[in-house]
Amino acid sequence: MSKYILGINAYHPDSSAALIKDGVLIAAVEEERFTRIKHWSGFPGQAINFCLTKAKISINDIDIIAINNNTNSNFLRKFIFAIFNITNIKNLKNKIERFNNKKSFSKELYNKINLKDFQGHIVEVEHHLSHLSSAFYVSPFSKATVVSVDGFGDFASTAWGVGNNNKINCEGKIFFPHSLGIFYQCLTQFLGFYHFGDEYKVMGLAPYGNPIYLEQMKNIVILKSHGRFQLNLKFFKHHLGNVDSGWDEGKPFTKTIFTNELINLLGKARTPNEEISQIHKDIASSVQAMYELAFFNLLNYLYSKHGNDSIALAGGCAANSVANGKILLKTRYKYIYVQAAAGDAGGAIGSAFSAYFSKYNRRRNFIMDHSYWGPEYTNDQIIPLLNQNIHFNINNFRPLFIENESTLCEHVAKHISDGSVVGWFQGAMEWGPRALGNRSILCDPRRIDMKDILNIKIKRRESFRPFAPSIIKEKVNDWFEVDDNVPFMMQVYQIKANKRNEIPAVCHVDGSGRLQTVTELNNSRYYRLLNEFNRITGVPILLNTSFNENEPIVCTPIEAFNCFLRTNMDILVLNNYIFSRVHLNI
Numbered sequence: 001m002s003k004y005i006l007g008i009n010a011y012h013p014d015s016s017a018a019l020i021k022d023g024v025l026i027a028a029v030e031e032e033r034f035t036r037i038k039h040w041s042g043f044p045g046q047a048i049n050f051c052l053t054k055a056k057i058s059i060n061d062i063d064i065i066a067i068n069n070n071t072n073s074n075f076l077r078k079f080i081f082a083i084f085n086i087t088n089i090k091n092l093k094n095k096i097e098r099f100n101n102k103k104s105f106s107k108e109l110y111n112k113i114n115l116k117d118f119q120g121h122i123v124e125v126e127h128h129l130s131h132l133s134s135a136f137y138v139s140p141f142s143k144a145t146v147v148s149v150d151g152f153g154d155f156a157s158t159a160w161g162v163g164n165n166n167k168i169n170c171e172g173k174i175f176f177p178h179s180l181g182i183f184y185q186c187l188t189q190f191l192g193f194y195h196f197g198d199e200y201k202v203m204g205l206a207p208y209g210n211p212i213y214l215e216q217m218k219n220i221v222i223l224k225s226h227g228r229f230q231l232n233l234k235f236f237k238h239h240l241g242n243v244d245s246g247w248d249e250g251k252p253f254t255k256t257i258f259t260n261e262l263i264n265l266l267g268k269a270r271t272p273n274e275e276i277s278q279i280h281k282d283i284a285s286s287v288q289a290m291y292e293l294a295f296f297n298l299l300n301y302l303y304s305k306h307g308n309d310s311i312a313l314a315g316g317c318a319a320n321s322v323a324n325g326k327i328l329l330k331t332r333y334k335y336i337y338v339q340a341a342a343g344d345a346g347g348a349i350g351s352a353f354s355a356y357f358s359k360y361n362r363r364r365n366f367i368m369d370h371s372y373w374g375p376e377y378t379n380d381q382i383i384p385l386l387n388q389n390i391h392f393n394i395n396n397f398r399p400l401f402i403e404n405e406s407t408l409c410e411h412v413a414k415h416i417s418d419g420s421v422v423g424w425f426q427g428a429m430e431w432g433p434r435a436l437g438n439r440s441i442l443c444d445p446r447r448i449d450m451k452d453i454l455n456i457k458i459k460r461r462e463s464f465r466p467f468a469p470s471i472i473k474e475k476v477n478d479w480f481e482v483d484d485n486v487p488f489m490m491q492v493y494q495i496k497a498n499k500r501n502e503i504p505a506v507c508h509v510d511g512s513g514r515l516q517t518v519t520e521l522n523n524s525r526y527y528r529l530l531n532e533f534n535r536i537t538g539v540p541i542l543l544n545t546s547f548n549e550n551e552p553i554v555c556t557p558i559e560a561f562n563c564f565l566r567t568n569m570d571i572l573v574l575n576n577y578i579f580s581r582v583h584l585n586i
Contacts, residue, residue, distance in 0.1 A: 002021055002022050003021070003022055003023075003063050003064075003356070003360060004019065004020070004021055004055065004057060004061055004062045004063055004064075005019070005020045005062070005063060005064045005065075005066060005352040005353075005355055005356045006018075006019050006048065006051065006052075006059075006062045006064070006065045006066065006352065007019070007020070007066045007067075007068065007347070007348040007349055007350070007351040007352030007353075007355075008044060008048070008065065008066065008067050008068070008348055008351070009044070009067075009068050009344055009345055009346075009347040009348045009351075010042070010043050010044055010067070010108075011041060011042065011043065011108075012041060012068075012069070012153075012344050012347075013039045013041050013196060013197075013247075013252045013343075013344050014030055014032065014039050014040070014041075014341075014343055014344045014345035015030065015031040015032075015040055015041055015042055015043065015044040015047070015345075016028065016029065016030045016031060016044055016047055016341070016344075016345040016346075016347075016348040017029065017031075017044045017047035017048040017050070017051050017348050018051065018348040018349040018352050018373075019051035019052070019054070019055055019352070020349075020352045020353065020356060020366075021055065022362075022365075023353075023356055023357075023360075023362055023363075023364065023365050023366055024365060024366045025138065025349065025366060025368060025373060026051075026054065026055055026373075027050065027051040027054040027055065027373055027374075028051070028341070028348065028349055028373040028374070028431045029047045029050050029051070029373065029374040029375070029429070029431065030044075030047065030341070030345050030431075030552075031043075031044035031045075031046060031047045032552040033047075033374065033375075033429065033552050033553065033555040034046035034047065034050075034555065035250055036551060036552055036559075037250045037251050037552070038196075038197070038251065038551065038552050039196050039197055039251065039252050040247075040250040040251070041247035041250055041251070041252045042247065042250045043108070043112050044348075045112060045113075048113065050374075050375060059113055059114065059115065059118060060117050060118055060119065060120075062118070062120050063120045063121070063359075064120055064121050064122075064123055064352075064355045064356070064359060065109065065120060065121070065122045065123070066123045066124075066125055066351035066352050066354065066355035067122070067123070067124050067125065067351060068125055068127055068130035068131075068153075068344075068347030068348060068350060068351040069124060069125075069126070069127045069130075069153060069154055069347075070124035070125060070126045070127070070154055071124065071154075072124075073126040073127075073154045073155070074126075074154055074155040074156060074173075074175065077155055077175050077176075081155075081176065081177075109122060121359075123351075123355045123358075125350070125351040125354045125355060126154050127150075127153025127154040127156070127347065128148045128150070128153060128154065128156050128158075128159035128170070128173065128315070129159070129168070129170060129350070129354055130346075130347040130350035130351040130354060131148035131150065131153075131159070131314040131315045131346065131347060131350055132146045132147075132148050132159060132160075132161060132163070132168050132170060132312075132314060132350070133168060133349075133350035133351070133353045133354035133357075134314050134339050134341075134342070134346040134347060134349045134350030134353070135147075135148070135163075135312035135313055135314035135318075135337065135338070135339055135342070135346075135350075136163035136168055136312045137163070137166075137168075137350070137353035137354070137357065137364065137366075138339055138349065138353065138366060138367060138368035139163075139310075139312045139337040139339075139367070139368075140337065140367050140369070141163070141310040141312060141335070141337065142164070142165055142364075143162070143163065143164045143165070143308060143310070144162070144163050144308055144310035144311055144312045144335075144337070145160070145161075145162060145163075145299075145302050145303070145306055145308045145310070145311045145312070145333075146160065146161055146162065146163045146168060146311070146312045146313075146314075147159075147160045147298065147299065147302065147311065147312075147313050147314075147315075147318075148160070148313075148314045148315040148318075149180055149181065149295065149298075149313070149315045149316075149317035149318060150179070150181050150315035150316050150317060150343075150344075151179055151181030151182055151185065151316055152176055152179055152181070152182070153344075153347075155175055155176045156173045156174065156175050156176065157174050157175070157176065157178060157179030157180065157181060157182070158173060158174040158179070158180065158298070158315075159172070159173045159174075160172055160173075160227075160298070160302055162306060162308070163312065165363075165364065166357045166361065166362065166363065166364050167357070168354075172226075174228060174229065174230075176239070177231065177233060177236070177238060177239035178229065178230045178231045179231070180221070180229065180291060180294055180295070180317055181315070181316050181317050182231070182236065182238055182257065183220065183221055183231060183287075183290070183291070183294075184199050184202070184287065184291055184317070184320075185199060185254070185257065186235070186236060186238075186257050186258045186262070187202065187258075187283070187287040188201070188202050188287075189254075189256055189257060189258060189269075190258055190262060190266065190269045190270070190283070191205070191269075191270050191280055191283060191284060191287075192269070192270035192271055192272045192273075192274060192280075193272070194253075194272060196251070196252040196253060196254070199319075199320075200319070200465075201462065201465065202284045202287055202288070203284075203288060203320060203321075203322055204462075204464055204465040204466055204508075205276070205280070205281055205284040205285075205464050206281075206284040206285045206287070206288040206289075206322070207285070207508055207509045207510035207512070208281040208284075208285075208464055208509055209278065209280075209281030209282035209283070209284055209285035209286075210282055210285055211282070211285045211286040211288075211289035212282050212285075212286065213266060213282060213283055213286035214286045214289050214290060216265050216266060216286070217286050217287065217289070217290035218290065218293075219232060219235075219265065220232050220235050220262075220265075220290070221290055221293075221294055223293065223294060223297050226301055227297055227298035227299070227300070227301030227302060228298070229294045229297065229298075234259065234261045235258060235259055235261050235262045235265070236257055236258065236259065237256075237257055237258070237259050238257045243255055243256070243257050266283060267279070276462075276464070288320075288322060288323075291317075291320065291323060292322075292323050292326065292330075295317075295320075295323050296323075296326075296330045296331060299311065299327065299330075299331050299333070300330075300331050300332075303331055303332050303333060308333075309332075309333060309334040309335055310333065310334070310335040310336075310337070311327065311331075311333045311335070311336055311337070312336075312337045312338075312339075313336070313337070313338045313342065314338075314339060314342045314346060314350070315342065315343070316342070316343040316344065318338050318342035318343070318490070319342055319343055319433070319490070321489070321490050321491050321492045321514050322492045322512075324336065324338055324490055324491045324492070325491040325492035325493045325512070325515075328482065328484075336484070336491065338488060338490035338491070339368060339432075339488070340368065340371035340430070340431050340432035340434070340436075340487075340488040340490075341371075341431055341432035341433070342432075342490065343433070345431075345432065345433075346432075349368075369487060369522060370436075370487060370522040370523065371430045371431045371432050371434070371436050371487070371488055372427055372428040372429070372430060372431070372436075372438055372522075372523070373428060373429075373430075373431040374428050374429030374430065374431060374555070375428065375429050375555055375556070376427055376428040376429065377556070377557055377575070378575070379401075379575045379576050379577070381557070382399075382557050382574050382575060382577050383399070383577075385556065385557050385558055386557060386558065386561055388558065389558050389561060389562070391561075391562060391565055392561060397579050399574075399577040399578065399579055400577070400578045400579075400580070401576055401577055401578075402576055402578065403576060405525060405528060405576075406528065408573075408576060408578075409525065409528045409529040409531075409532045410532050411578075412424075412529060412532075412571070412573055412578070413529055413532035413533040413535075413536055414532075414536060415570070415571055416442055416443065416444050416533060416542065417444055417533060417536050417537050419444060419447065419453075420570035420571050421441065421442075421443050421453065421454060421457055421458065421568075421569050421570050421571070422441065422442045422443070422569070422570065422571045422572075422573060423440075423441055423547055423560060423563065423564055423569050423571070423572040423573065424437070424438075424439075424440045424441070424442050424526075424529075424547070424573050425438070425439060425547065425554070425557065425560045425572070425573060425574045425575070426438055426525055426526075426573070426574075426575050427523070427525065429553070429555055430553070432488060434468075434488060434489040434490075434516070434546070435544065435545065435546035435547055435553055436470075436487070436488065436489060436516060436523075436544075437470060437516075437518060437523050437526035437544065438523070438526070439546065439547040439553045439554055439555075439560075440470075440544045440545065440546065440547055441454070441458060441544075441545050441546070441547050441569070442529075442542045442543065442544055443467075443505065443542070443543040443545075444505070444537075444542075444543065445469055445503040445504075445505045445506040445539065445541050445542060445543045446502060446503060446504070446505070446537065446539060447504075447505055448504040448505065450467075450505035450543060451463070451467060451505050454467065454543075454545065456568075457567055457568035457569060458549055458563075458567040458568065458569060459545065459549065460549070460550065461550075464509075466506070466508040466512075466513075466514065467505060467506055467543050467544075467545050468489055468506060468513065468514040468515070468516060468543070468544055468545065469503065469506035469513045469514075469515065469516065469541045469542070469543065469544065470516045470517075470518055470526070470530065470541065470542050470543075470544040471515065471516070471517060471518065471530070471540055471541045472517075472518055472527065472530050472531065472534065472540040472541075473485060473517040473518060473519045475534075475540040475541075476515070476517055478496075478499075478540075479495060479496060479499050479503075479540075479541065480493045480494065480495055480496060480513070480515060481493060481494040481495070481496055482494075484515070484517075485517050486515045486516060486517050487516065487517055487518075487519075487522065488516070489514055489515065489516040491514070491515055492508075492512045492513065492514045492515070493512060493513065493515050494511055494512050495507050495511055495512065495513050497511065502539060503539065503541055505543050506541065506543050516544060518530055529542070530542060547560060547563065548563065549563055549566065549567055551563075557574050560572065560574060561574070561579070564579065568581075569581070
């Protein structure tokens with residue numbers, strides 16, 4: 001009989017659900033795609049329902065429900081920290097109650113899901129074991145060093161070990177209050193970016209500066225032996241218990257976590273609406289440089305200890321694609337795997353696989369080599385769904401239906417090469433934070449003005465943030481200084497110097513690009529579109545950015561159509577239907 005495991009990340013940023021059957025992933029999705037609130041942090045009820053519906057089962061068919069946190073893990077460290085950092089008896093009582101929460105999340109399930117007839121088990125998997133599992137168990141490696149670098153989860157920020165076949169040996173951790181994720185978040189706030197997840201803005205700003213504040217950063221993060229680090233806590237207040245954080249109607253937030261000591265060290269903090277100066281760019285560059293020093297201090301120690309050629313990464317900091325792209329240069333690792341949803345959403349997958357192998361001790365039989373695990377829609381569903389939209393009038397937007405895929409890709413590629421901005425919606429929605437060819441906005445990377453056009457028409461985001469290139473896998477070595485397979489856009493690599501002027505719209509100021517490789521096996525239609533663009537232009541690359549406008553990536557045809565309507569997108573492709581604001585010469 002088949003064994004179904006439901007993994008859940010709930011009441012934590014990027015709430016999500018994933019379902020595996022006999023050790024094979026069959027569905028995974030973030031709750032934000034349904035609630036339309038970025039990084040939604042509540043209970044992933046709609047995500048759970050999607051997984052069950054896709055598998056055509058009910059909750060009572062599930063053998064194990066796995067949750068990516070364990071309230072009892074690291075309890076002694078929690079208790080000791082509370083005792084030695086207490087200011088009054090009331091605060092101590094609150095800390096103990098919070099750390100020793102007997103009303104664990106497993107009981108919350110009964111309030112959110114009808115488990116009246118549920119005969120399976122509910123398992124709590126420690127947060128970082130979930131991260132390590134999400135990285136290793138879906139990787140192509142039979143043995144690898146595994147690392148989780150995060151903000152915090154279950155009182156730890158970092159964990160590492162070795163994955164071997166269907167087991168992971170977690171060898172070490174760094175505990176609260178020391179965290180590279182908190183370091184990066186703190187300096188992100190200092191630079192005036194306060195929204196959850198804004199760290200990628202600092203990463204994008206960093207190449208415009210120079211790391212002239214690196215010595216100051218070394219006062220903030222102190223590197224230790226055996227790959228470890230610690231924070232100089234005088235610059236932080238997250239550990240003092242007086243920082244307001246949580247989620248407002250599902251949207252996560254954290255108030256200021258830096259102290260006046262950081263202002264004394266670096267100068268005046270930037271306010272959110274203040275113009276970005278060279279000082280801010282230099283600080284951003286220094287933050288990234290310090291993160292990399294600590295990151296590679298750990299990775300190089302682990303290589304010296306184990307000698308594994310392969311490394312699998314997870315945790316929120318594994319989204320630092322710039323650092324990931326330097327692993328081959330700054331360590332002796334030869335092979336890298338970063339799962340599509342390396343952050344907390346990925347904990348749903350990790351907890352499911354951890355529970356599966358712990359319970360059944362079976363051989364691994366799955367590799368996640370694509371990210372297309374979400375909802376999908378057939379051609380027959382498109383028009384009926386759009387007819388439910390009050391903004392849709394078929395007489396105003398006469399859709400053109402092109403049944404032949406080759407013809408569709410040929411004409412869409414031609415319009416992209418002529419300068420059109422295209423919303424591209426097809427197949428199953430991507431899992432993770434990146435649009436990877438199924439919910440994407442696509443443009444011509446050859447146009448030096450395309451970044452500005454795209455920001456004016458749709459994205460309306462900071463000019464320093466780069467756009468990413470999608471490239472045919474076979475052509476990577478012709479355009480980039482590596483020949484790596486990067487299906488999830490989780491590594492940044494240098495574009496070859498003689499190619500940078502050919503694709504200025506996806507070439508960052510330092511000559512790099514956040515790479516996505518595309519294969520015919522894993523996304524045949526997107527691969528065909530890239531091939532058609534290559535045939536027309538001689539460039540096997542498209543500018544690929546997420547199909548959204550300051551919102552989560554679109555999930556449904558209605559959301560895609562509404563985004564098309566409220567922006568100045570030129571063409572919308574919904575499966576085999578084309579809607580256009582420009583003349584279609586077909």
